[in-house]
Amino acid sequence: MRPLTLKQERACQEFIKTGNKTAAYRIAYDCTRRNASTVNRHAHLLFKRDKIVARMQQLMAPAAKKAQVSVQRLLTEVGRVAFFDPRKLLDADGKIKPLEDLDDETAAALSIEVSESAGKQTRTLKSWDKNSAQDRLAKILRMFGDTPPLDAPGTVTIRVSGADQVVLGISAVPTRVERTIGGDS
Numbered sequence: 001m002r003p004l005t006l007k008q009e010r011a012c013q014e015f016i017k018t019g020n021k022t023a024a025y026r027i028a029y030d031c032t033r034r035n036a037s038t039v040n041r042h043a044h045l046l047f048k049r050d051k052i053v054a055r056m057q058q059l060m061a062p063a064a065k066k067a068q069v070s071v072q073r074l075l076t077e078v079g080r081v082a083f084f085d086p087r088k089l090l091d092a093d094g095k096i097k098p099l100e101d102l103d104d105e106t107a108a109a110l111s112i113e114v115s116e117s118a119g120k121q122t123r124t125l126k127s128w129d130k131n132s133a134q135d136r137l138a139k140i141l142r143m144f145g146d147t148p149p150l151d152a153p154g155t156v157t158i159r160v161s162g163a164d165q166v167v168l169g170i171s172a173v174p175t176r177v178e179r180t181i182g183g184d185s
Helices: 007-017 022-028 036-046 050-064 071-082 104-107 130-140
Strands: 109-115 120-127 156-160 163-165 178-179
Touching: 007 036, 007 050, 036 104, 050 163, 071 104, 071 130, 104 109
Parallel strands: none
Antiparallel strands: 109 120, 156 163, 156 178
């Protein structure tokens, strides 16, 4: 694979700064004579190219590692909300447990609002929307719609350091790609 041109590298760097492919393309390439739809289309095509995707993975990997962001963590956090059990908030007497007594899964599924009035502090616990979390999980795992589920025959499994990883957007550069075709294998 040929190395990136200076403009391609600049587009990658600008995307990291802006998070916007079209804006990054405009900065890296002279777009003064192009209309918006042409620039948008060219940006879309540029960022689909294999060598651009690989460079984006390289640029984003340190930030994702530092932030401890991974597909597994994302799925775990969304799953905590999607499958939250409100009974875990209560002790044996049916009273709400103190925050420090909640397990990590229960605490992660809650938002806490703290207000103070006349020197008295009030904490309000709210659970995140389970339906939205379950819908998000279904979309991530492609359980509904035209795209087959990620665990369906014919899906691509990426192995990174021996652990299965689902590829959603930009992820770690795989060490090996396997394609399973048909039923059990």
